[in-house]
Amino acid sequence: MSVRLRGGRHRNPPEYRPEPKPKVLVEPPRPPIKLTPLIACSPETDPDVLWHIAREAPQLRKWLVANPAASPAMLEYIGQVGGPGVGEALCILLDSLDG
Known part of the structure; x- marks a missing residue:
């Protein structure tokens, strides 16, 4: 099939080429992290995760005290706020700083 142009000329329509679907620009979120003592005391753990543990996981707070990346504010x-074993962990930390 051709298309008639002005002046009587004919032109073939462009060939149909379907475009590929665009790639998704947003990656799915990472799976949730299982909060463990190892995560709480690892200096490699993201500070946002450490603060989440401090606010939401009282049973892991004593392990944050052992984390060298824990900020003074944390x-x-x-x-x-305390939690199980927090007082003892803080005493051990403070004793180690005195010696």
Whole structure:
């Protein structure tokens, strides 16, 4: 099939070529992290995850005290809100700093 142009000329229509579907620009979220003592005391753990543990996982707060990446603000928060073993962990930390 051709298309008639002005002046009586004919032109073939462009060949149909379907476009590929565009790639998804947003990657799916990473799977949830299982919160464990190892995650809580690892200096490689993202600070946002550490703060989440400090706020939401009282049973893991004592392990945050052992994390060298825990900020003074985080340690102060943990000292204020407490949790199982937090007092003892803070005493051990403070004793180690005195010696």
